[in-house]
Amino acid sequence: MIPALDARLAAAARMCRPGTVVADIGCDHGKLTAYLACTGLYPKVIGADLRPGPLSKAAQTVQNAGCGGCVDLRLGDGLSVLAPGEAGTIVLAGMSAQTAIEILSAARWVFAPDGPRLVLVPATRHATLRAWLYRSGFALAADEPVQAAGHWYAVMAADYVGEPQPLTLERCLYGRTGEYPGGADYAALQRGRLQKLRRGLQDAEPLAQAIDAHLQAARAAGLPCTLPR
Ligand SMILES: C[S@@+](CC[C@H](N)C(=O)[O-])C[C@H]1O[C@@H](n2cnc3c(N)ncnc32)[C@H](O)[C@@H]1O
Incomplete structure (x- = not known):
């Protein structure tokens, strides 16, 4: 079988x-x-x-x-x-x-x-x-x-x-997943994970600043930052 x-x-x-x-x-x-x-x-x-x-x-x-x-x-x-x-x-x-x-x-x-x-x-x-x-x-x-x-x-x-x-940051977070069905849900999940990672970083760290800018732009565009229920 x-x-x-x-x-x-x-x-x-x-x-x-x-x-x-x-x-x-x-x-x-x-x-x-x-x-x-x-x-x-x-x-x-x-x-x-x-x-x-x-x-x-x-x-x-x-x-x-x-x-x-x-x-x-x-x-x-x-x-x-x-x-x-x-x-x-x-x-x-x-x-x-x-x-x-x-x-x-x-x-x-x-x-x-x-x-x-x-x-x-x-x-x-x-x-x-x-x-x-x-x-x-x-x-x-x-x-x-x-x-x-x-x-x-x-x-x-x-x-x-x-x-x-x-x-x-975008290429590492999402890769080419946006080209597939499910890409939007996957991206929301990745943004949720990013928020978790951000909590462990100091404000002055370059990665923290890149994450803040990315999440701010996503929210401004109305993109979810956690998986839709
Ligand atoms: C969670 S299972 C994944 C099984 C299958 N590939 C899948 O995705 O369903 C991980 C397997 O990798 C094996 N593994 C872990 N480290 C390894 C290594 N360095 N070399 C070879 N096998 C390894 C483990 O023994 C285990 O059987």
Whole structure:
């Protein structure tokens, strides 16, 4: 049976580059690994996890899906399970932004014009992850806001373009989510989070001033700063 994906993982699956080897790092239950294998669009799907428990769950999911022929399950930390250049798409879903940044920073081969597409579904701190991507020379090819289990997520596809991308508060907060249905609700949520962040900053800090200006402009334009009920 092909596993059903939630909206996060379904969006991530749509962003993988067909015809490439895909590595689903932190595969846990293995639903995305098995789903991708069942599509027949990828020569190999590598599912990897830091811990043996999740990896055996993934093995069971793949077996139930009956499409294990192109699946390779590996135990290990981050991209250490891959040879440099081995995957053309790397998925990191359901991890904190910080963990995703640490995993990617440890694999320099990812930072290359012919390097892999990154498909990222951070569990936290979307703006921090976008800022890191821009600074590191990645452009967002997609940035889809989706709801799953009552939470909003941003599902990002990032390609290395070789030079740092413009870094503004707006670009970090919203990325390209405004191009999708759900973008307005996602933006309201991000503004709500921004107000929380502001409370921890001193008035004189440049970030505090940028946030004040941004929120003031949003309110003046009648934009909500929390999710509509
Ligand atoms: C919350 S689960 C996400 C599962 C799935 N990707 C999803 O989004 O539904 C996070 C998984 O990442 C794994 N993980 C955390 N740090 C990791 C690392 N450095 N390398 C590989 N896997 C890691 C955990 O063991 C866990 O199984």
